[in-house]
Amino acid sequence: MCVPFSLKTSICISEELGDVAIDVLIRNGLHERFPQQCDTWSKTCQDLTESAEHEIRERHVQLSEQLRSDEEDVKATLDQVIVNRIIDLYPYVAINTKRTPELISSV
16 A cells, blocks of 8 residues: 655555554554545444444344244254163163163164
8 A cells, every 4th residue: 555645755555564553553653644544544444343343243143043043943853862862872771661672772
């Protein structure tokens, strides 16, 4: 990024500099020489941060709603998986005395 310093000079800032490095430059004199460009940079950074935070909040709300709506299905599925796993591990344990071991292991 090259910014005119005066009619005869300009300043070139490497695109590889991170946000923190640019903020350091702005706080340490760059803003005094290029107030408009620095204000534009700061505003752009602020807008991007707010946009990202807004997207994160929206996604969090969506995921929370989806989790609440899927909660009963997840509980039922988990219960069934646990019961099936227990039956696989202990196929001859009678859970209900009216059921025979053959019925339990075939479930």
